[in-house]
Amino acid sequence: MTLAHLLAFNVTLLAAFLSPGPAMLYALRNTLRGGLWLGFVTGCGLGLVAAGWTLAAFLGLQAVFLLVPWAYGAMKLAGATYLIWLAWHIWRNAGGALPGTPERATGQVALRAFGMGMLVNLANPKSVLFAAAVLVVIFPAGMAPAQIALIVGNHLLLEVLGYGLIAWALSRPAARAAYMGARRRLDQLSALVLGALGLRLLAPMPADTPPTSATSEVLP
Incomplete structure (x- = not known):
């Protein structure tokens, strides 16, 4: 794994993070309320x-790829299809209205929100398919446990920082109003990035086989 792999992962994660899926909408709803x-x-x-x-x-x-080599190509196709569908869905619904009016939260409500946040992503196909589709094309196979731990920790840190930043921004009236005004463009930007990744997965490669430590695919 190289720094380019990690940067590509973070850019793609950011694009997916900003998309109005179930997780983001739930976080926005709770922040606004x-x-x-x-x-x-x-x-x-x-x-x-x-x-x-x-x-x-x-x-x-x-x-799975070690036992069933053709599963790599199937996963690329499924991942590309999902990412393109997600991009179209985001673009079509860009700037849609958000529910919620601010209200005071108690400690018990916050604890329940933490648990519900976990359940939302446990049942969120975006989380499952994003991990499966994007990791295949970005990172080489056979990485050391320490490298995997670094990527997972990086993912957790970015998620927490991202949601924390959004909560901080939307808790202020001026920033909240500015975000709502620019939300359509942010949605469209996320759709373009995810759609480009989906098309990248569909593009023919010199060797369309599972990545190894010697050959890996990196986002342009």
Whole structure:
């Protein structure tokens, strides 16, 4: 694994993070209704499970590809189809209205939000398919446990920081109004990045086989 792999992963993670999927909409809803603390603990629950899906994808997909080589191509096709569909869905619904009016949150409500955040991503196909599709094309197979731990920890840190930043920003009236005004363009940007990744997965490669430590695919 190189720094280029990690940077490519972070750029793609950021694009997916900003998309209005179930996890993001739940975090936004809780932030708008409960303020900074509720939004942050919701993001911690969401991020913990999202990083867990990344770990599961690393541990499971490498074994599957070793036993069933053609599964690599199938996963690329499924991942590309999903990412392109997600990009179209985001573009079509860019700038849609968000529910919620600010209200005060209690400690019990925040704890429940943390647990519900975990459940949202446990049942969120975006989290599962993102991990499965993106890790295949970015990282080489056969990485050391320390490298996998670094990537998973990086994912968790970015998720928590991202949701924390959003909660902090939207808890302030001026920033909240600015975000709502620019939300359509941010949605469209996320759609373009995810769509480009999907097309990249569909593009023919010199050797369309599972990545090894000697040959890996890196996003342009």
